Amino acid sequence: MKITFVGAGSTVFARNVIGDCILTPELGDFDVCLFDIDPKRLDESYQIISNINKTANGKAHITQTLDRETAFRGADFVVNAIQVGLYEPCTVTDFEVPKKYGLRQTIADTLGIGGIFRGLRTIPVMKAYADDMERWCPNALFINYTNPMSILSGYMQRYTNVKTIGLCHSVQVCVPHLLDTLGMTEYKDNNRWEIAGINHQAWLLKVEDLQGNDLYPEIKRRAFDPQYNTEMKDLVRLELMRQFGYYVTESSEHSAEYTPWFIKDKYPELIERYKIPLDEYPRRCVEQIRKWNEMRDRLLDESCRIEHVKTREFAAGIIKAILTDEPYRVHGNVLNTGLITNLPQNACVEVPVMIDRNGLNPCFVGDLPEQCAAVNRTNINVQLLTIKAAETLKKEYIYMAAMLDPHTSSELSIDDIRALCDDLIEAHGDWLPKYH
Numbered sequence: 246m247k248i249t250f251v252g253a254g255s256t257v258f259a260r261n262v263i264g265d266c267i268l269t270p271e272l273g274d275f276d277v278c279l280f281d282i283d284p285k286r287l288d289e290s291y292q293i294i295s296n297i298n299k300t301a302n303g304k305a306h307i308t309q310t311l312d313r314e315t316a317f318r319g320a321d322f323v324v325n326a327i328q329v330g331l332y333e334p335c336t337v338t339d340f341e342v343p344k345k346y347g348l349r350q351t352i353a354d355t356l357g358i359g360g361i362f363r364g365l366r367t368i369p370v371m372k373a374y375a376d377d378m379e380r381w382c383p384n385a386l387f388i389n390y391t392n393p394m395s396i397l398s399g400y401m402q403r404y405t406n407v408k409t410i411g412l413c414h415s416v417q418v419c420v421p422h423l424l425d426t427l428g429m430t431e432y433k434d435n436n437r438w439e440i441a442g443i444n445h446q447a448w449l450l451k452v453e454d455l456q457g458n459d460l461y462p463e464i465k466r467r468a469f470d471p472q473y474n475t476e477m478k479d480l481v482r483l484e485l486m487r488q489f490g491y492y493v494t495e496s497s498e499h500s501a502e503y504t505p506w507f508i509k510d511k512y513p514e515l516i517e518r519y520k521i522p523l524d525e526y527p528r529r530c531v532e533q534i535r536k537w538n539e540m541r542d543r544l545l546d547e548s549c550r551i552e553h554v555k556t557r558e559f560a561a562g563i564i565k566a567i568l569t570d571e572p573y574r575v576h577g578n579v580l581n582t583g584l585i586t587n588l589p590q591n592a593c594v595e596v597p598v599m600i601d602r603n604g605l606n607p608c609f610v611g612d613l614p615e616q617c618a619a620v621n622r623t624n625i626n627v628q629l630l631t632i633k634a635a636e637t638l639k640k641e642y643i644y645m646a647a648m649l650d651p652h653t654s655s656e657l658s659i660d661d662i663r664a665l666c667d668d669l670i671e672a673h674g675d676w677l678p679k680y681h
Contacts, residue, residue: 250324
């Protein structure tokens with residue numbers, strides 16, 4: 246069995262996913278091929294993961310390569326964690342050019358003008374990988390962790406023959422975070438829940454204790470009681486729950502830029518009221534780079550023994566379930582083949598997926614509460630038009646995606662949106678294919 250990790254220069258993430266696999270004895274002896282285009286970062290990941298394997302007495306056979314054919318040939322599972330254009334220059338471009346128009350963002354990796362352009366520069370690379378997989382490992386499962394999740398996974402599912410599931414850990418941490426926030430820790434290990442929607446905007450449809458008692462009434466009582474929320478930082482999600490009745494899976498800094506109501510140049514007081522961290526992703530990137538530079542030499546020291554603790558990521562469990570036929574439930578991003586009946590059929594949705602030797606078995610959800618589906622559709626509009634732009638290479642679809650984006654359209658005029666898109670196309674240069 247061979248696992249190929251694409252974007253292995255993302256050392257922390259590669260360490261988590263492959264480390265989880267090493268600590269899954271049911272996988273037996275298996276091959277890991279680490280692939281990246283940056284030889285220095287690739288070798289650092291190779292050394293660290295090899296160290297984990299040795300420390301754990303693991304049975305993984307780990308190699309590294311800069312060659313795509315070597316990486317993909319014979320793979321059974323391909324894990325994707327690339328970031329096209331990295332922090333510099335592309336993420337900086339995604340933030341700085343919109344600022345000239347007065348458009349501010351927090352994360353810009355999933356939706357908004359930043360998410361659109363991140364998708365547009367990543368899809369061509371994903372298409373090249375899909376072509377490689379169809380040639381060298383046509384039966385492999387593609388496990389995508391790269392954002393914008395719905396745009397990239399949706400493209401792979403609609404326009405390639407590669408079996409694809411998109412994974413994100415926001416579902417796993419949703420309920421524990423909410424209960425922690427509201428001081429309901431007695432239920433952290435005593436709950437069951439149902440979640441469905443789209444990536445980063447799936448809805449907590451039901452949350453109960455193990456005896457079947459509905460926890461939502463107490464959650465809402467505390468969420469809307471000043472006694473509990475005076476010091477909270479999760480205020481955007483709580484406000485969305487107040488207005489629409491359900492809690493969403495992704496953080497307030499993400500959710501603020503998926504909707505038109507929170508980041509508004511005309512109402513700067515909203516930023517303080519909802520504690521919205523503008524330019525949060527660039528700050529995180531700078532901090533991650535600093536921390537990695539501090540950790541790298543210690544981790545690469547030959548005398549260092551690196552011990553891995555299993556994470557909440559789904560990848561190792563998926564691989565185990567397919568190999569052993571021991572059923573495993575995840576929440577994954579898959580094509581909406583009638584799974585959520587009041588969302589578009591060609592959308593990528595986040596639903597429960599049962600995994601066994603037959604692979605992916607997405608679960609039927611039915612209708613979401615109409616207001617939840619309505620909010621999702623505002624995001625899906627942008628996702629589908631961004632995919633359309635990438636598939637046709639027509640600028641008009643980029644403009645349309647941006648004009649329908651909830652945050653961008655709430656701040657800018659049509660003329661400014663078109664001009665901003667043109668400026669971003671020019672600023673990205675060769676990171677984008679040529680649009681006409």
